[in-house]
Structure formats: C-alpha cells, structure tokens
Amino acid sequence: MRECSIELEEKGELSILRLDGSLDAYSFPRLESTLGQLQEGGKHRVILDCAALEYVSSAALGALIGFARRAREKGGDLKLAGLSPKIYNIVELLGFNKILEVCDSVEDADKRFGSGG
Amino acid sequence: MRECSIELEEKGELSILRLDGSLDAYSFPRLESTLGQLQEGGKHRVILDCAALEYVSSAALGALIGFARRAREKGGDLKLAGLSPKIYNIVELLGFNKILEVCDSVEDADKRFGSGG
Amino acid sequence: MVVRGYVTLHVPCRYSYLRIIRQSVMDLCARAGLTEFKAAQMEMAVDEACANIIEHSYGGETNDEKEPRHPGIRVNLMHCTDRIVVEMLDRGKGFAFEQQQTIEPQQYVESQNQRGLGMFIIRSFVDDVAYETGTRAGNCLRLTKMLH
C-alpha cells in the first residue's frame, strides 16, 4: 500500500485530480486542502481519477460528498472515475453511489460534464 | 508488497517468465520448480521479466546463477530483463551483474538470444 | 479455536501508521482466503476503529517527543479455523460502546454534525463486535469476520 499522491491536471474548465495510494485519516487533509483551493479559485468541475486508489476512508467519502454538493450549487460537480471493484463495492455498500456520480473512466466523466453536467 | 506470481509465455525456443511481487524464501521454491521443469523439458533459453519484481533474496539470486550456468552448458542462458533501479542496485552491489546477463527489457534480451546468445 | 496465523503489531498513536495496520489486515485476510470484498470490509472496520482510538480515546495524535512513552496502539490479528479476529488495544479513556449511537449512511449524509458513520461501519461490516474497557491490557475492541 502506497502513501497518497495527488496530481492536478487542468483541462479547460475541468480539474482532474489523479489519486495514487490510500486516502485515510492521514492523507485526506491534503486532498481536502487541494479541493478547497480549487473551490476558492472558482473551479467547480472536478474529476477524481481513482484508478490507482487503494483505499478510501468513510470520513474522506463523507467530505467528498460535501465538496460535490457545494460544487453543484455553483453549477459544477465532483465526479469519481475509475474506481476499482473493491472500492466501488464499499461506496455502493454505503449507498454513496446514489449521491456521488461514479463514472467508468475520466473520459466518461469528462463527457458527462460536457453534456451540461 | 505482493505475493509472487509467475506467468510463463513460450515463444518459439524462448521461455519468458513474468514475475510479479517478491521472490523470497517463501515464494522462490515455486520459481525453482518452474525453472527445473523448463530445464528438464530441454528449454534452455529463459528470460525472467522482472519489471514487476519488488524484491529478490540473495538465496534466490544464487539459485538463478546456478540455473544460468546449467543453461549455458546446454548452449542457452537465463537472462534478467527490466530490473527496477532498486533491484539492479542490489544485484550490482553483490557483483552478480557480472555473472548474470542483465538486459533493459524483454525485447533486448530476446535480441541478445537471437544473435547467438 | 485453532490459530492458523497471526500478526501482532504495536505502533504509535499517529494516523500515519494506519496504513501499516491496514496492510497487515489485508495480508492476513489474503492468507486466510477471505474474498477481496470481505477483506475490504474488515480493512475498513479496523481502519475506522483505529482512527477512533487516536481521535477519541487518546484525544488526538501524540507528538514525536512523547512517542516513546505513549502506550500507542496494539493490534492482534488472528486467523482462526473459520474466522479472522482483530483486537485493538489502547490505554486511552475508552467509552460506553453499547450506548454509542450509530447512524445509517443515508441519515449521515443528511445530518449536520456528521458523527456516527464510523460506528455504523464497525458494526455492520463485521460479524461480531465486542468491546471491553479497562482490561489488564487496556481498552479492547474485538472484531470478528467469518470466512464463509
């Protein structure tokens, strides 16, 4: 299991955050401050590329829901892309897939933003 | 760190073994028996694809040297390909890069076999 | 109950060690042949419980200087014939486990204070939970997950 690394790619209106490793009580504050900065900078269309994500804690998921809601209020969203089956199962078990938009891939999430998302 | 998985691909005269995970006192016996079977089956041109190898113990390296020597006696060889810098450093520190042929990639190793290796 | 495998860990009261605890959980689960999905549930329950020990039982992380004398977190992981058992021990203040309310994920996302989801996960992701304060080894939370 790896420490969490976060990489930001800006693509027009979109902010794509590539997560690698595990989002837990130790690493989440770092993502939280990155998301906070995006929000302050008026960037409300965010895709979290979770393809290399190994773990996510419930507190992290809870906070992501908060970010998604605030983004929606500004006409944007925070979408999850490329979840591993392991993590998708957890998200589904908690019913959070009904609140957060979960996409197959970054391209898929990108498209959904395109069509007015 | 992952448990070791070994995948065999036969490509003409060549046997390519893809190693994923770590070769230690626990997992090495499995590779040893695979190599033994290849040798008994008259397969003496072996490439170990180490691109996904995370660890290799000295006992495993020592045994690989034994296999390489026996392969050479039959006109073949056992070559290592795609070592991570971490593992290459260890191999070099032990001076085993002077005894085992270490190649950049499987293609590179393949070529060297082609030219009479 | 025959113990088929075990790992005992002792780490400082710091979030950065949660990863090594989860790693050990995943390792023992794989060894025991638990499905990836069940292993992920056990991993998450243990992670939530250990994060709670740091946040609530100890009231936060220790700083470097205090670390050597701080009792930290002890984790006993066992693979028995038909189950995985993980015990987490701390010497912090503990709590009234049974009285603690859990919150369903659905209510959680609608609630203001966002408390109680950890306890929900701990209770619903494993097959048995037991908690005892003030044992000789400290407070002990024991999570059990059946293999089948």
Add this chain to the structure above:
Amino acid sequence: MVVRGYVTLHVPCRYSYLRIIRQSVMDLCARAGLTEFKAAQMEMAVDEACANIIEHSYGGETNDEKEPRHPGIRVNLMHCTDRIVVEMLDRGKGFAFEQQQTIEPQQYVESQNQRGLGMFIIRSFVDDVAYETGTRAGNCLRLTKMLH
C-alpha cells in the same frame, strides 16, 4: 536517543511472514527519509536475518498446529534521530555470531556449498550489527543503518 517512530511486530516462524516484515521495514525507512537504495539494503539485511532465524535458530518452519505456542519472531523497528534500528528476537538455539564466517559474493558463486552470503549481506549492508544470545527476550540481533 529520541525515538521518532516505531513498529513492533510479532509473527509466526514461517517464511510467508517475511513479506510483512519487509513491508514494515520499507514503511519505516520511507517515513525516516532514507534513500530508496539504503532502504533496499536494510530490507535485504532484515530479510536475510529473519530467514536465518527460521532456518537455523528454529531449525525450520513451525506447522499450523504448533503455531500458537511457538514463540515466533519479534521485530522491533525504530526510527531514531539519525538512524534506523531493527532488532530481531527469537527463542531458538542462537549461534556464535562472531565466529561465523562470511563469504564474499565472488567466492560464494564459485563455492560448492553456497553458505555464508547471508552473513555477508547482514554485515555489509548496514552500519552496525550486534548480536546477543540468551537475553531475557531471547536471542537478539540488532541492525543499525544511519540516515546520512
């Protein structure tokens, strides 16, 4: 010596647990800021030493049934101000460490019996080695690697 971080592990006398020990070594080394190369040396020295405990001090792996009563291997990993220290403890027969001959890798590959490379690695991959038999906690091998 200020301890900045530690992990204490207790695992059964089985090769399949070497991986979890190495993982903990790599984790602590990364935490301490050791270079990847130095960390890899420490990892290998610890792995060789633990494999030796199983093979030589205990005379082989335990089987499942004996495991709970077998003393197993204890590993104390510490990150101190300027160094990483790893202690490995066992209750097996131990050995006369100082009298043990090491073999250079070059001789090793030419030798018939292929013994002694492990001791060479243990001695040359770390900055200090100390061994004591029959302490209260058993035989203790302590490996120290300086951060700089």
